[in-house]
Amino acid sequence: MDLIESGKKEGARLEFGGVSVGEEKLFIQPTIFSAVKDHMTIATQEIFGPVQCIFSFKSQQEAIERANCSQYGLVSAVFTSSMDRALSVSSALDSGTVWINCYNALHAQSPFGGFKMSGNGRELGEYALAEYSEVKAVTIKLRGTM
Known part of the structure; x- marks a missing residue:
């Protein structure tokens, strides 16, 4: 309030x-x-x-710049009848999820999470498994291999 x-x-x-x-x-x-x-x-x-x-806003570029000026970037949505505009704007937006001609369309297969101050990591999809994993590199020098 x-x-x-x-x-x-x-x-x-x-x-x-x-x-x-x-x-x-x-x-x-x-x-x-x-x-x-x-x-x-x-x-x-x-x-x-x-x-x-x-x-x-007066232009597509102005809308993109103003949207990206935010310190947050969880989700965004683009409503348009132009597929070219939908793809160019969605790729230019600094947000973890971009919905085109819909909103709040969540699916278990699609990773969900934000950019900038809107989150850390991803939920859903195979990217969420990284939260439960630790990647380790082990290098062994074997005798006679140089």
């Missing part, structure tokens, strides 16, 4: 939600902010809740 309040105070426009629900107020309504600027707290923090910030 503090992050939602900061969004309002810093000038983002609350389009929907922003209130807690339930008897114990442990949940919040899905919340949408528009007119979000890069310097706002809601733009610079990872909000683990149903809060969506809407940004405007």
